[in-house]
Amino acid sequence: MSLYEKVVNKEEKIAVIGLGYVGMPIAVAFAKKVNVIGFDLNTQKIEQYNNGIDPTNEVGNEAIRQTTVEFTADATKLQEAKFHIVAVPTPVNADKTPDLSPVEGVSVTIGRNLTKGSIVVYESTVYPGVTEDICIPILEKESGLKCGVDFKVGYSPERINPGDKVHRLENITKIVSGMDKESLEEISKVYELVVEVGVHRASSIKVAEAAKVVENSQRDINIAFMNELAMVFDRMGIDTKDVIEAMNTKWNALKFYPGLVGGHCIGVDPYYFVYEAERLGYHSQIILSGRKINDGMGKFVADAIIKKLILANKVVRQSKVAILGITFKENCPDIRNSKVVDIIKELNEYGVEPIVVDPQAESNDAYNEYGVELVDLNEVRNVDCLVFAVGHDEFKSLNWGQIDEMFVDCDNSEKVIVDVKSILDRVEMDKKGYSYWRL
Template sequence: MKTIFQKIVDKEESISLVGLGYVGMPIAVAFAKEGVNVIGFDLNKRKIEQYKNGDDPTNEIGAEGIKKSTVQFTANEEDLKLAKFHIVAVPTPVNTDHTPDLSPVIGASEIVGRNLTKDSYVVYESTVYPGVTEDVCIPILERESGLKCGVDFKVGYSPERINPGDKVHRLENIKKIVSGCDYESLEQIKSVYDLVIKVGTFPVSTIRTAEAIKVVENSQRDINIAFMNELAMVFDRMGIDTAEVIDGMNTKWNALGFRPGLVGGHCIGVDPYYFTYQAEKLGYHSQIILNGRIVNDGMGTFIAENTIKQMILANKAPKNSKVAILGLTFKENCPDTRNSKVEDIIKALNNYGIEPIIVDPWASEADAMKEYGVKLTKLSDVHNLDCIILAVAHDEFKKLDINKLNNLYKDNEEKVLIDVKSILNKKELENLGIRCWRL
């Protein structure tokens, strides 16, 4: 009798991707490239139409890659009945009180459950705290399908590790954690993922272990960045340039290479809350992780307050000053605006009566307005500025000619530049008479 892996390879059975965002789309396309029959499902009909028309709003695959792909895009959940191996890759955000918002993964489980057939496999990639797959998702699948997990269908967990906007660390060259509800499912899930993960998979003993790996690897990064952010705040009081300190520190072989900055997005800025939420339910209150979140969540306000300080030192009235923020997405060279901490800078400036101009060549105008209520402006339309906040290190900003940057300011007045990512040459800026502060 053929295994699910053999049936997929022989095109007798299909894989479905539930959720076609920054994570799901690259996975769907990768399997399709290997000759696998792939059904790509998303509730967002507009997104499905974009994919069908060869448009890639995530910019992870590109228009040509989407056009060439054999993925069957659909917003009809009943098409999932044609697949036997389901991969759930929906977002898992947090609520305003920082508790996990499981509604997307619960909704996806209900959809998959309604369309689940006997002998199927369901693998979750969404970031969750340890226990969600077995305690929340499996009961939903069983209830909706009338089938029994471990008998009629199998479940696994394989956390996503895709880094949006990263053209070096791609799906195929990032080792993938895999787990299953039993040994047989682990072997089959591993074999299926090995089709597209060229550097291999890393099987672990339980689903809970796999869930834990995901939340702690991002929590570790969050804590390290929080340490650098705290240093930046202290060095600012000491009158020491943080970037120079870090450059010197990184000459040592065991330096970790972290730098201060805004920590947003749908992973590092969210995952620690999933971990601490479950820990608190078990009676343990985080001593380090939550404090790291507090530091990182406060950086937008810290940057805004230093912007005000620098403008006052430049004899400017902040309320009457014209300020532009370059960058809105949560990270460089990526169109994803979700949970961008640039919003915190905007809000803090608003408290001082400043309505900054927002420039971002990567962000969607529709997303910027929908998520943050801001209108994007083209850089070519920006002029007569008092202050520039370079918030996101897009290549377009890093390559910006320093004289062109200088021309964005008002003539014959002191100019202020806030370099959040320390991407410009401070001495060159100062030689042009630009007051430069960097994080």
């Protein structure tokens, strides 16, 4: 009997290691079909899950309460599983080189609890070669087992989009790969249990690893192009959104928009690709240029804020600025690699200490990660400048009266609004006479 059949018959278990925005939804999805162990080193997170709380908002509290996933921080429980799915983060260091310590650490943990006949599938984003050249040797060393004989390995890059309620695990084609034909087939069948639209069988692990970093690098480059256009159009006095709307009337327009590029994927993955390319003697021409542009957008927005304050006859150091949103994207509590923080830091350089509002983010996360104390939206009063940094629904639903009462009592021409996400109506802004700027 194959491992897939044993899993389906609930004779063997699946273990999902790393229960964040990616791992937790995977664990919950598989638990509807088979027996699942959900492992994470973060005991506080495990406690929340066991209490029916979903801090990620990916599946919701009700789904967590109803799931049969066995949430645990006890690594020895991994010995009860035969199919392991690794979904730990892969960030970058301060010098933009890959930080593989999470994936190396989890490989040690799995290796120490690996049993014969197991399959280990990595979902964490890495550059081509990491799974076979770095992870497998660790698994072998810690387990004393031989890869290809005692256990098999595969790679299936995560494609979950945090906060996206349309494109979910079930309806996004899953790339899968295995070290040989047998493991590829087993891994494919297991994922087909939960991925309704099916899987794409990659020809090798390296191909699957490359596909992941390339698909995010492609998006990064396209957004960088739009960001560069936005900076040029700003100098020309042309509204970027108007240009994009006109351009998008053509059937083959790509419909990308300028913005802050943060998060755990698009703002990170290109550096993994560049790192390996440079190690092999090739210096990136396009990808690094795109990264430089996107990493500089926080400063560009901050400079725009300062200019608008000056033009509105404000004393910059005495100005009260409120920033709406700190997460890396709308309607999502994820603050990892948020580029809004770059705006805050740049404003600090001018002596401005902005107040920050985000109803989606966890206050403790914002403070622990960035030293930012979040305030309630209702507390925003007497400001000189409002910065719509993230397009949360809570901000999109604000009416003109609510927006106006946040400002200090003065002429509308002295009320500065910076709209990073272009969520407000420019025509209305002009009619009301606000000092308005959008990316």
